[in-house]
Amino acid sequence: MMNEKQMKEKVQPKSITSPDLKRKTTLVFIVVAALYLYSTYKTESTLPEFIKSFPRMIEMFGGFFPPNLEYVSRVIPALVETFYMAIIATTISTLLTIPFCLLAARNINTNKITNQITRFFLNIIRTIPDIILAVVFVGVFGIGAFPGIIALIFFSLGILAKLLSDTLETIDMQPLDAMRASGANSLQTIWYGVVPQILPQFVSFSLYVFEINIRASVVLGLVGAGGIGLLLDQQLKWFRYDNVMMLIIVIFFVVVIIEYISSKIREAIV
Amino acid sequence: MRYELPPKKKISTSKKLKYTTIAIAIIAIFFVTFTQININWERIFSDRTINNFSRVIPQLFSPDWSTFGKVMEKMVETVFIAYAGALMASIIAVPMAFLAARNMFRFRIISSLGKWLLDAVRAFPELVFAIIFVATVGPGPFAGVLAIAINSTGMLGKLYSEVIESIDMKVVEAMEANGANKTQVFFYGILPQVIPEFLSYAIYRFEVDVRASSVLGIVGAGGIGFLITIAVANRNWDEVGMILLVIIIVVTIIDYISSFIRKRLV
Secondary structure, three states, X not given: OOOHHHHHHHHOOOOOOOHHHHHHHHHHHHHHHHHHHHHHHHHOOOHHHHXXXXXXXXXXXXXXOOOOHHHHHHHHHHHHHHHHHHHHHHHHHHHHHHHHHHHHOOOOOOOHHHHHHHHHXXXXXXXXXXXXXXXXXXXXXXXXXXXXXXXXXXXXXHHHHXXXXXXXXXXXXXXXXXXXXXXXXXXXXXXXXXXXXXXXXXXHHHHHHHHHHHHHHHHHHHHOOOOOHHHHHHHHHOOOHHHHHHHHHHHHHHHHHHHHHHHHHHHHHO | OOOOOOOOOOOOHHHHHHHHHHHHHHHHHHHHHHHHOOOOHHHHOOHHHHHHHHHHHHHHOOOOHHHHHHHHHHHHHHHHHHHHHHHHHHHHHHHHHHHHOOOOXXXXXXXXXXXXXXXXXXXXXXXXXXXXXXXXXXXXXXXXXXXXHHHHHHHHHHHHHHHHHOOOHHHHHHHHHOOOOHHHHHHXXXXXHHHHHHHHHHHHHHHHHHHHHHHXXXXXXXXXXXXXXXXXXXXXXXXXXXXXXXXXXXXXXXXXXXXXXXXXXX
């Protein structure tokens, strides 16, 4: 004989998710899987293809080792140029970003038209990949570090202005209101009301963009825009995989070290 | 009426010294950078540049609509590369993230190793992977998919592992105390907490990957970048304008859709 408690357990549904949700999840799953199959078909990225290329891959990785240690002497100057490019681009874009982020923040710039125009402009910059910008600037200025720097400036301006205007929108507006009420002009309110509130984030984001720029300038050389990417392109074309491996090792260590240092600095200031 | 600023806070000598050293170091770095960088200013500010400028820029802003069909076809391929790569990565990243999360295994070595591996993968731009894969599997979109997949695994694994580290472990403990086994804890205690954010990150990554895969073609790994290289080589700047326009519009649409879905997820 069953008691009441056992009865209740019997009628309980088998699953904790509702059939409606289940149906929806299944449908989404099927769509995602079907799209995946279609895109693998379109891009010829099937498993057999991958397996077929496996011996070639192993052969190539064999060529990567041992890395040519003597090649370091050629890598360092290119690396230094990469650094210079990232430093200059980051500096200029942090300066340029100030008017842009003020214009793009909804609470600082209450003029709807200029606000929307700035946001639209920044959104467009952000959608263009850095290397395409570099391609265009190389077309204009010729090969060298200069077009790379210009491309990085545009690229980091888009990121920085977006991050900073978002931060600006979260600041405490009450000190600003108080300052305006006691007769401060807009420059004074920005300097004494806004700047102290966002300075730590400003420095932190600038370092973050510097990190991104180092990483980005590594590849800019592929399209002739200076830096370490130029060597990478060259050595690959000459099938000097031992040199390529050396380059990869250097890039790896530089990126890791930069990331470590900048995360330490960011921890210290925010 | 007199205007007076409040007295300034006193700064200790050691702090002053610290700030001065930092300031000197920064100034020194800038000085070296701006004096040492090798830029041929004469060539940049020459008539040729001005010529280029007046030829390239107007053409960029008057896109060549006759190439629209061709460009669109390659853009679709770009999106497919991003989709296949991002989906592959979002699945591979799950076990990687559990390995790298500090609260999942008792041994710190495992999570450190996992984190180190993900960091190592993330250190390289996807173009570097693309170059390597083009050399191994040959030029074509497949190399692009592999490059995107590996690069996204590095990023997603890191983001996922942070999600796992932030979950409510009390639920897990409660289940363990009630005698649930490892599988049950995983499916009923951990997964429900992390899935919405995993999905959100995966969709976000797809957004990033569409942008990334639009340049893969520059090194021969498929997608719209291939058209850019050819158009630039032939100095068809109006075609480059068309390509840029298509990239901007498609990326914006995908960003919009993905942020819409993500808002509903989390």
